[in-house]
Amino acid sequence: MAGSRYVVVGAGLAGAATAWQLAAGGHEVTIVEQSVPANDAGSSHGSARIFRYAYPDPFYTGLVVRSRAGWDELVALGGRRLITPTGSLDFGARRDPEGIAAVLAGAGVEHELLPAAEAGRRWPQIRFDTSVLWHPGAGVIDARTAVETMLDLAVAHGAQLLTGWPVAAVRPHHGGYRLESAHGAVLDAGHLVVSAGGWLPQLLGQLPLPEAFLAQFPALQVRQENAYHFPYRDQPGQEEWPTFIHKAESIQAYGLPGGRDAGFRGQKLAEYNAGRVLPSAAAQDGLIDPANRERVIDYVRRHLPGLEPEPYAETTCLFTNTPTEDFIIDRAGNITVLSPCSGHGAKFAPLLGQLAAGLATGEPTVPEAFRPSLAAEGARL
Known part of the structure; x- marks a missing residue:
């Protein structure tokens, strides 16, 4: 069993960018990827x-x-x-x-x-x-090379990259979270960043998120x-x-x-x-x-x-x-959910990493349009 203060789930463009920014900021980071970074089954592969x-x-x-x-x-x-x-x-x-x-x-x-x-x-x-x-x-x-570059920089700053690590369960554990892989491996996190792309719809319900947060979450x-x-x-x-x-x-x-x-x-x-x-x-x-x-x-x-x-x-x-084609960069407790989607997110990858890392570390500079949970607090989006 291993532990890390920040665990990033998903090593596509958004996840790699967030891990790079967190690691460059001096944080302990582990990236878990169910396959390999920028694999062909995801949304961040290829050169175009x-x-x-x-x-x-x-x-x-x-x-x-x-x-x-x-x-x-x-x-x-x-x-x-x-x-x-x-x-x-x-x-x-x-x-x-x-x-x-x-x-x-x-x-x-x-x-x-x-x-x-x-x-x-x-x-x-x-x-x-x-x-x-x-x-x-x-x-x-060049999406794949961009992912590889951001992950290389994250690892150079001390981040750990775990491949072949599909997340099967996430549970609260000692004030943080315990992740279990489909192969039985266990990883503890103080803060979780979930950037799972097209797998987010099936993963979202497995996360220990408040009902009010999920109620405001856009249909994917x-x-x-x-x-x-x-x-x-x-x-x-x-x-x-x-x-x-x-x-x-x-x-x-x-x-x-x-x-x-x-x-x-x-x-x-x-x-x-x-x-x-x-x-x-x-x-x-x-x-x-x-x-x-x-x-x-x-x-x-x-x-x-x-x-x-x-x-x-x-x-x-x-x-x-998403219904509006706006991105999602939102947080509940110590879980940040990141979905820069709707077919136009790739061009924003470095900026989205900055925004997500800032939100995860307590510097909320994310535009309100990307934070549907604020609607539950009466904020005008």
């Missing part, structure tokens, strides 16, 4: 996640600005390239490029608002159906999303391809250079929030939805002339959604 500033809500754009400083620090400390600059395009009848441009202007983020014809001349590999917002500060996050929806890699038609590589978000009337699609995941020869495409709903991540089967594949292929035929309309690789991944 979008980093972007473009949000219709100034609140989130402001958080991206803060998060970028954390990424720059992480790169400086870890010595690894974590964000490949590509720029990003936003367009479509339901995307409101003009409104997002106003948000970026208010945040001082470089951008251009272009007519569809001009955007088509600059990016002939894409067909545009509305005006287009371009912001060059966007890029592609886990989806098994489908993603596809389409080969570039005429170009030798991905240098000319930006990331993009296209919200048309019939489909919400996003794309980005697939990087290492795609052998550096294709664009990663997906329909947003179109995957099968699961009770939890444990129910995933990794099977592609044929109807979804056909919709995305049809989308490529109609909107992306720069790609061959037949995927050469495909995969599934997990989205864990």
Whole structure:
């Protein structure tokens, strides 16, 4: 049996970031991961996640600005390239490029608002159906390398990483908590940080949390999303391809250079929030939805002339959604629950680690929108 003041459950982007911040702050930290860090069954694997500033809500754009400083620090400390600059395009009848441009202007983020014809001349590999917002500060996050870098830094500060450690039970114990693994190992914690991604719905009820806290907790929806890699038609590589978000009337699609995941020869495409709903991540089967594949292929035929309309690789991944798409960073007693979810959390990882570590150590700087328990105390969210 071993003990640690802070135990972080889950070694994905959010858990790794929190462990790094706690360990760098001089705290005793143990990270437990049911498999291995950034494994393919979770939400933090692979080399391709979008980093972007473009949000219709100034609140989130402001958080991206803060998060970028954390990424720059992480790169400086870890010595690894974590964000490949590509720029990003936003367009479509339901995307409101003009409104997002106003948000970026208010945040001082470089951008251009272009007519569809001009955007088509600059990016002939894409067909545009509305005006287009371009912001060059966007890029592609290497999620797996980011996780590895943050864990390396945490371990360098004295943290312990335990892999192959699935949590089976958590019980109050001597003013803290006793964790039991599915294999019979035991670990004691003074404070618990739970960052379990798509496994959170099934784990939440096993935690010794107050009923009032659970009553205010948003319903979590886990989806098994489908993603596809389409080969570039005429170009030798991905240098000319930006990331993009296209919200048309019939489909919400996003794309980005697939990087290492795609052998550096294709664009990663997906329909947003179109995957099968699961009770939890444990129910995933990794099977592609044929109807979804056909919709995305049809989308490529109609909107992306720069790609061959037949995927050469495909995969599934997990989205864990809240009803508002806001994150959860909340605390009850000495348990901090962290779910930076809804398919857009990766870009905030360093900042979310700072916020979660601060909440766990008694420095509550988490925005109220991320703390549903405050509603029970009469706070206005």
